[in-house]
Amino acid sequence: MPVSLRKPSTFQQYKTLLRKDLEQEFRTKEMLTSMGIYALLVLIVFGAALGQTTDGFNLLQAAGGLLWTLLVFTSLLGLNRSFSHEKEQGCLEGVLLVPLDRSVVFLAKATSNVLFLMVVEVIALPLFYFFFLTGVPLGSSWYLLVAPLLLGTIGMAGIGTLLSTITVNTRGKDVMLAVLFVPLTFPLLYACASATTAVIVGADGFMDVFFLSSVLAGGYDVIMILLSWVLYDFVITA
Numbered sequence: 219m220p221v222s223l224r225k226p227s228t229f230q231q232y233k234t235l236l237r238k239d240l241e242q243e244f245r246t247k248e249m250l251t252s253m254g255i256y257a258l259l260v261l262i263v264f265g266a267a268l269g270q271t272t273d274g275f276n277l278l279q280a281a282g283g284l285l286w287t288l289l290v291f292t293s294l295l296g297l298n299r300s301f302s303h304e305k306e307q308g309c310l311e312g313v314l315l316v317p318l319d320r321s322v323v324f325l326a327k328a329t330s331n332v333l334f335l336m337v338v339e340v341i342a343l344p345l346f347y348f349f350f351l352t353g354v355p356l357g358s359s360w361y362l363l364v365a366p367l368l369l370g371t372i373g374m375a376g377i378g379t380l381l382s383t384i385t386v387n388t389r390g391k392d393v394m395l396a397v398l399f400v401p402l403t404f405p406l407l408y409a410c411a412s413a414t415t416a417v418i419v420g421a422d423g424f425m426d427v428f429f430l431s432s433v434l435a436g437g438y439d440v441i442m443i444l445l446s447w448v449l450y451d452f453v454i455t456a
Contacts, residue, residue: 231318235326240333249299249334257292257342261349264288268350277354282415285346286407289370290400292342293335297378298395300331301386324379324450328443331375339367351418362417362428369435370410376443377402383453402442409435 226234243249264284268277381398385391413431416424 226318228319228322231322232326235323236329239326239330243330243334249296250337252299253292253296253334253338254341256295257288257338258345260288260291261342261345265349277350278356278419279415281351281354281418282411282413284350285343285414286370286411288342288346289335289339290374290403290407292338293371293374293378294396294399296334296338297331297375297382297399298392300327300379300382320451320454321447323454324383324447327383328375328379328446331379332371335371335375339371343367356418356420358420359417359424360420363414365428365432366410366413366417366435369432369439370406373406373435373439373442374403376439376446380446380450380453383450406435406438406442409438 378395378399381395381402385394385398388394409431413428413435416427416431
């Protein structure tokens with residue numbers, strides 16, 4: 219009796235790859251642990267540096283920039299390790315031998331990076347508040363921080379997944395990823411830091427700044443993720 223083989227759907231391929239990344243990370247916890255410890259160390263460095271400031275220093279005005287500096291450095295560490303297991307164990311070559319759409323690999327890896335970054339943010343944000351904002355009155359709409367954090371995380375994970383794939387086989391991949399990542403994500407970081415600062419400060423007219431910055435961040439996400447999705451087949455094959 220002939221056996222019929224049915225190719226898994228795109229969504230099934232996506233779920234399989236995503237489940238593989240999640241099970242691997244939650245079994246080893248290497249990326250989450252290293253990112254969490256690194257975020258704590260960056261906060262300690264910030265605390266030591268800002269401990270020398272004068273009483274007239276406006277911490278609220280700098281809080282958005284400090285927060286996104288923390289998130290960028292932490293995400294760079296995680297994105298650098300996103301393909302480490304595939305490269306070290308030869309899994310990437312095995313994935314490429316499977317007849318699946320290469321863009322599915324991008325979507326699954328980008329989704330897992332988004333989830334890992336969000337887990338670290340859930341840990342880092344309370345620590346950031348405890349270190350710097352405990353005695354500072356926040357704006358009444360501080361809960362709107364969710365929007366720039368989500369937009370920034372999605373954008374960094376999307377472009378970071380593409381760039382980590384490009385640099386995985388290069389010498390000095392840590393430096394190369396940072397050199398490519400920071401300039402390409404600068405518009406996103408500027409918009410998210412602006413929206414975050416506007417929400418934290420809560421001054422008059424902050425909603426105008428918040429809305430404009432969020433629109434710019436959302437537009438960046440749509441353009442860059444679509445571009446990364448289109449280019450990923452060429453990048454991972456090369």
